[in-house]
Amino acid sequence: KQEVTQIPAALSVPEGENLVLNCSFTDSAIYNLQWFRQDPGKGLTSLLLIQSSQREQTSGRLNASLDKSSGRSTLYIAASQPGDSATYLCAVGSGGATNKLIFGTGTLLAVQP
Amino acid sequence: GAVVSQHPSRVICKSGTSVKIECRSLDFQATTMFWYRQFPKQSLMLMATSNEGSKATYEQGVEKDKFLINHASLTLSTLTVTSAHPEDSSFYICSAQRGGVNEKLFFGSGTQLSVL
Numbered sequence: 001k002q003e004v005t006q007i008p009a010a011l012s013v014p015e016g017e018n019l020v021l022n023c024s025f026t027d028s029a030i031y032n033l034q035w036f037r038q039d040p041g042k043g044l045t046s047l048l049l050i051q052s053s054q055r056e057q058t059s060g061r062l063n064a065s066l067d068k069s070s071g072r073s074t075l076y077i078a079a080s081q082p083g084d085s086a087t088y089l090c091a092v093g094s095g096g097a098t099n100k101l102i103f104g105t106g107t108l109l110a111v112q113p
Numbered sequence: 114g115a116v117v118s119q120h121p122s123r124v125i126c127k128s129g130t131s132v133k134i135e136c137r138s139l140d141f142q143a144t145t146m147f148w149y150r151q152f153p154k155q156s157l158m159l160m161a162t163s164n165e166g167s168k169a170t171y172e173q174g175v176e177k178d179k180f181l182i183n184h185a186s187l188t189l190s191t192l193t194v195t196s197a198h199p200e201d202s203s204f205y206i207c208s209a210q211r212g213g214v215n216e217k218l219f220f221g222s223g224t225q226l227s228v229l
Contacts, residue, residue, distance in 0.1 A: 034217065034218070036220075041204075041223070041225065042222055042223060043117075043119065043206050043220035043221050043222040043223045044157075044206070044208070044220040045220070046217040046218060046219070046220075049217050089156060089157070091157075098145050098147075098162050098164075098170075098210070099210075100147070100159060100162065101147075101159065101218065102159075103156040103157045103158075104156060105155070105156050106156055
């Protein structure tokens with residue numbers, strides 16, 4: 001059974017700092033991996049999608065890497081801003097007809113102005 | 114980007130009543146939609162996969178007679194919580210898949226259900 005864990009559970013950093021969020025999964029047979037952002041009481045916004053054959057994806061100040069063999073992914077946020085404060089979730093896709101997602105436990109990020 | 118609308122955003126109901134939550138893909142057709150449940154400070158748990166024109170596929174431990182899912186069109190899926198009880202109080206979120214499994218999922222804004 002796939003289990004997805006995120007470390008740390010919570011993180012507080014001053015504005016401008018670069019930071020790394022970690023995601024690990026127990027079964028390396030994944031189809032893809034996504035990083036999401038969730039604001040309090042809201043739905044999810046997809047940030048980056050990495051296919052299993054890819055090593056990384058970049059969007060603006062965000063860079064996500066994937067090491068499937070070791071069961072790890074990282075989300076790098078450069079020059080953090082207070083507006084980045086949110087919960088960040090990673091999710092692994094199992095593939096198949098519907099590619100069900102298994103979500104991690106999330107990292108609550110607070111960027112202090 | 115693609116938009117998924119979820120309604121209502123918040124509902125309070127009495128124990129024993131039924132509540133219907135709608136999930137609409139506004140600018141694309143979604144053959145597959147997903148329903149998740151999220152408890153406070155916890156991650157999302159997949160409840161069921163909703164397929165247009167066919168029965169939903171429920172995850173283990175999810176009561177299909179309690180959580181009725183209907184996906185009658187390519188743009189609308191509904192989740193009905195029947196005979197709601199306080200333990201059903203939770204945040205429910207839907208997502209819709211545009212295109213194939215290589216595409217990103219688009220999420221609704223969620224529904225906070227409180228059962229008194």
